[in-house]
Structure formats: C-alpha cells, structure tokens
Amino acid sequence: MIKRIMKSALLAGVLTAASVSTASAAPTRGWELPAMSVPAAHTISQGEGVTVAVVDTGIRTDHPVLKGRATEGPDFLQANDKSESWYGEHGTAMASSVLDIAPKAKILGLRVVRDEDDPNYQGGKMSNPDALSQAIIYATDHGADVISMSIGSRTLLNSYDEKALKAIDYALSKGVVLLGAVGNLGDKSEGGDNAISYPSAYPGVITVAASTPDGSRASFSSVHSYVDIAAPGVGIYEADYRSSGRTSGEGTSTACALAAGVSALIVSKYPDLAPRQVEKVLEETASHASRGYSAETGYGVINAKAALQAAAKLTPEKKVAIGETGTGLHFGPGDDGTPKTYSQGVDFFKVGLAAVGSLTTLLFMLGGFWLFKSGRRLQRQGPGGGGPGGSVAYPQYGQQPVLPQQNPYQQPAPPSGQWPPYQ
Numbered sequence: 001m002i003k004r005i006m007k008s009a010l011l012a013g014v015l016t017a018a019s020v021s022t023a024s025a026a027p028t029r030g031w032e033l034p035a036m037s038v039p040a041a042h043t044i045s046q047g048e049g050v051t052v053a054v055v056d057t058g059i060r061t062d063h064p065v066l067k068g069r070a071t072e073g074p075d076f077l078q079a080n081d082k083s084e085s086w087y088g089e090h091g092t093a094m095a096s097s098v099l100d101i102a103p104k105a106k107i108l109g110l111r112v113v114r115d116e117d118d119p120n121y122q123g124g125k126m127s128n129p130d131a132l133s134q135a136i137i138y139a140t141d142h143g144a145d146v147i148s149m150s151i152g153s154r155t156l157l158n159s160y161d162e163k164a165l166k167a168i169d170y171a172l173s174k175g176v177v178l179l180g181a182v183g184n185l186g187d188k189s190e191g192g193d194n195a196i197s198y199p200s201a202y203p204g205v206i207t208v209a210a211s212t213p214d215g216s217r218a219s220f221s222s223v224h225s226y227v228d229i230a231a232p233g234v235g236i237y238e239a240d241y242r243s244s245g246r247t248s249g250e251g252t253s254t255a256c257a258l259a260a261g262v263s264a265l266i267v268s269k270y271p272d273l274a275p276r277q278v279e280k281v282l283e284e285t286a287s288h289a290s291r292g293y294s295a296e297t298g299y300g301v302i303n304a305k306a307a308l309q310a311a312a313k314l315t316p317e318k319k320v321a322i323g324e325t326g327t328g329l330h331f332g333p334g335d336d337g338t339p340k341t342y343s344q345g346v347d348f349f350k351v352g353l354a355a356v357g358s359l360t361t362l363l364f365m366l367g368g369f370w371l372f373k374s375g376r377r378l379q380r381q382g383p384g385g386g387g388p389g390g391s392v393a394y395p396q397y398g399q400q401p402v403l404p405q406q407n408p409y410q411q412p413a414p415p416s417g418q419w420p421p422y423q
Helices: 002-008 089-101 131-141 162-173 252-269 275-284 304-311 348-381
Strands: 014-017 019-021 051-056 070-075 106-111 146-149 151-154 177-181 206-211 229-232 236-239 246-251
Touching: 051 089, 051 131, 051 252, 070 131, 089 106, 089 236, 089 246, 089 252, 106 131, 131 146, 131 162, 146 252, 151 177, 162 177, 177 252, 177 275, 206 252, 206 275, 229 252, 236 252, 246 252, 252 275, 252 304, 275 304
Parallel strands: 051 106, 051 146, 070 106, 146 177, 177 206, 206 229
Antiparallel strands: 014 151, 019 246, 236 246
C-alpha cells in the first residue's frame, strides 16, 4: 500500500506514475474485457489505423506483448539510460493494456517521468520541467490520435502548469483525445490525502477512475468532481518489464490505459469526431449514466460496444481548443454535461460537532462580555461598592457634585468633610 501512495506523491513540480503492481490475489484474469464489453466491441472496431501515444516512463519495444506494434520517440528527460534493467517498467505495462483493448492500434512511447526503481527517482528532481508539454506537442505533430497519460503530479501548493495546458489546447484543436489517471490517493486509511493531481485535472483531459469487478470505486482511487468515467483498475494482467510475460497490476494508471484503448476503438471507426464527442459517448453509455453523476466513478464504467454504437449516431463537430469562444465546460462546442459542482451530501455528525462548537464559543463570548461589564461597574464603584460616605461614588475627574436646590435666602450649612461655604 505504501508503494501505491508513494507512486502518486512526489515533491514540487514532479510527475510520477499513478499505477501500482501487486502480487496479491486478483480477480479472474482478463475480467476487464467483458466488464467493458470489449469482445462485442471488437466486432465493430479493433483500433485499426490509430496511434496511441503513451506519455509515461518510456517503453520496451522488444517486449513480446508490444513487439511489432510499438515505437519509441524522444526521451524528454534527456537521459541516456535505456539499457538499464529498470527502464520502461511502468510505460511498458500501460502500453500493453492499451493494446489489449485496441489490438490493431500502434503505440508511440514518450518518456516524461522516471520509474520507481530508477536511482534518480528519489528526491523528485526532473531534468526537464517542460517534458510533459513537449511530449504532448510532439505526439500531436507525429500522428497521435489518442494520448494516454497514466501519470500524476503533486506539490505542497499547486502543480498547475500553463505550458502543459497550452499543449493540451493545441492537441484538442487538432482532434487528439487525451486521457489522464485521477490518482491513487483516495484511501485515507492507507495515508491518502485525495490531493488534486495534474494532468488529469486540466480541462480537456478525460479523467479516469479505477473500478472493481462489481463496478464500484477501487478503494485507492481518488475522488474528485472532475472524474469523468471509470475503468477496471484491479487485478489487471499487464506486461512485466522484468520478463517476457505478464504480472498482475492495479491503479488508476491501468484504468486510464484501458480507457485510452476504448477511445482508440472509437477514433478508429469514427475519426472525424471531435474529442468532446468521444468523451460524450463514453459518459452517456457508461454503467450508471442514467442514475447520474458520481465524484467517485464519474458516469460509471465504460461500455465499449455501447459507446461505439452511440458514436455512429453523431455528426462530427468542429475541433476547437479550450480557450476559444463558444467552448463548453471542458472542451468542444456546448456543455459536455459534467456538473460544475457536485454535492457530497451532508455529514450530520460533523454538522452537529460544528453547531456544538459554535454554541460553546458564543457562550464563552457572552460570558466574557458580562465579566468585562461587571469589572467596569465595580471599578467605578470602588472597594466595597461605594465611596467613603457610602454608596455615592467619588466625583470623577474634577467634576463638581450637583448641589441640592435650596432657598436663596438661607445660608446652607456646609456638609461635613466638604469645601467651606462662600465667605
């Protein structure tokens, strides 16, 4: 569990993989394909003619699962370590998941982050802070139709990057579909803080959560109002970089890669659809779209066959960038249906605690005010509640006492202890 959390939490400005491998017991091998109606979808599309850019830790093009279907582009970390044993661990696994869904698609591997076993992974240093934006632009200019980003970033303050957003805008304007993993920080019992993670939080990116075989949120999957859809994220058999076989993995990274594969099926069959339309069919045909939106799994688990059937009914729209006039909440013309806000419901226990705390604070304030006023009154009265003559206070600050009305023809006797009468 610690490994899962560490993969999603780095120091300032650093991107890191959001998926995890595990040797623990997993669901039936290959369960994710029928869960997303992929076998039925393959009768319509298998991703022919589509290139999916896997923006990740690099890939091993000679792995049997990828061989003949993958190429590798530039290393945007500007390193020289492709021969190292740990190179391409995460990216190779993600590429295999894409190809499991879209077997006739091509993979373009682009390295922007380091693997966990990379000696330079510790410390969170990045040799090229513009790696992500450069990779997105490169993928767009070199024929990518879909960009899968199973990566995440965190800082103590904010990891928003204007260059990355502009690169996403550029890709969208060219009709490229982008997907991002929401992150693996949703399990507070394992130390997760559910932090916002980029690039999935950028407008225009289809954000993917991880689901279990019953369609519910995987416990580690982060919960945010910008989650769009979910895909299987536990017990997924993906390429093992250490061998020619596979290993069981889990994470929102894997879910993102699977969703990218489904997107490739749609783009292959209907290449003129705008990115927003691809998102639309994924959402509207997901498992609980009819029941409404959830910040845990968006509109639910992808249904590849239903999405392809819905896509067939759409008329292609103009491809636009996020910032252009007339764009919707996320991207493309019109509103994509994602709510601007999402209510998590009322936690009555916390509301009760807040009410008790507020009432207690108010009582303390009233008590303090009463004590203050009482102290001022006693101060004016002096010790014992009055002056030497009894309850009448001393004249304050030289003020003369008001003399009682008397007969002007009588000379009053001076009271004892006061000034003498006029002479």
